[in-house]
Amino acid sequence: MIRSFFEASAYAGIFLTLGSYFIGMQIKKRFKSALFNPLLIGIILTMAFLLVAKVPYETYNSSAKYVSNLLTPATVCLAIPLYEQLEALKKNYKAIFAGILSGVLTSMTSVLGLSFLFGFDHADYVTFLPKSITTAIGMGVSQEYGGHVAITVAVIIITGILGNVMAETVLKLFKITEPVAKGIAIGSSSHAIGTSRAMELGEVEGAMSSLSIAISGILTVLFAMFYAGLL
């Protein structure tokens, strides 16, 4: 019943997508822990509904893809916060670029090394290659090189939640105390989801973290042209 309705409906998939995320936001409001990430809850609820109602993914996606199609314009607009933080960038540009560059190289090199260790094939390897950057850009990289896009998205989100939850402990443990360094470290390792934690730590941390999302995303796209051919 539900399945045949989904096949005929233009909006059911969009409604399910927005509704699942909305419930996730309500849960996040009640329990203020990073573990209750609205996006993670939204994904789980959407999948649970499809499984229970026996709606094939392709049927759902024929409607929900219109939501995905907004991703390119939204990513284009990431240039707006980047532009607004230009002054903060100019002040510490050497340290910021050195930090972000080291992060991109560390992320891609460690993915390469661990992929060799675990015996991954090319598709698995490029699935993880963009794991530290923002989903919008990471999805594009994974797709360009033939990765499993759905896994890339899930891994990027889990990376963000890990960074969000562990940031304070890890930074304290390794004596990273400069607000600029804290922000860049969080944004480079755990993109937008980590950034929401950085914003709670302070204004400088938040601005620096969102700045590194855009820059590390662009650097990853550039370096991926080289790294993707290594396995």
Added chain:
Amino acid sequence: MNYLKQFLIIMGISTLGELLHELIPLTVPASIYGMLLMFAGLYTGLIPLSSVKDTGKWLVAVMPVMFIPAAAGLIDAAPLLKANGVAYALITVITTVLVMVIVGTVTQAVMRGGKKHD
């Protein structure tokens, strides 16, 4: 009318990004070309901030919801997860911590190094 014009500009830049993606034989997503074009436009003043700001910030704010359809594709990825799940989990955790520590340490070292020379 204001929102329509903002949306028009954002869609125009997105389309230009797609065009560049078609024309340039590099594996750079269309969204990155668009983002660079938008940044260049704002920086040169060709696109005034006020002409894209409201719609742009709204799109950025609701972006998470746009990841759900792709991620829900995990439903069809169960065999992959069964085969490599543990390796997937390990690589995710190790890389995240490693990147955070190295970036923080490098950024802080360069900042403090720079101050001594001033």
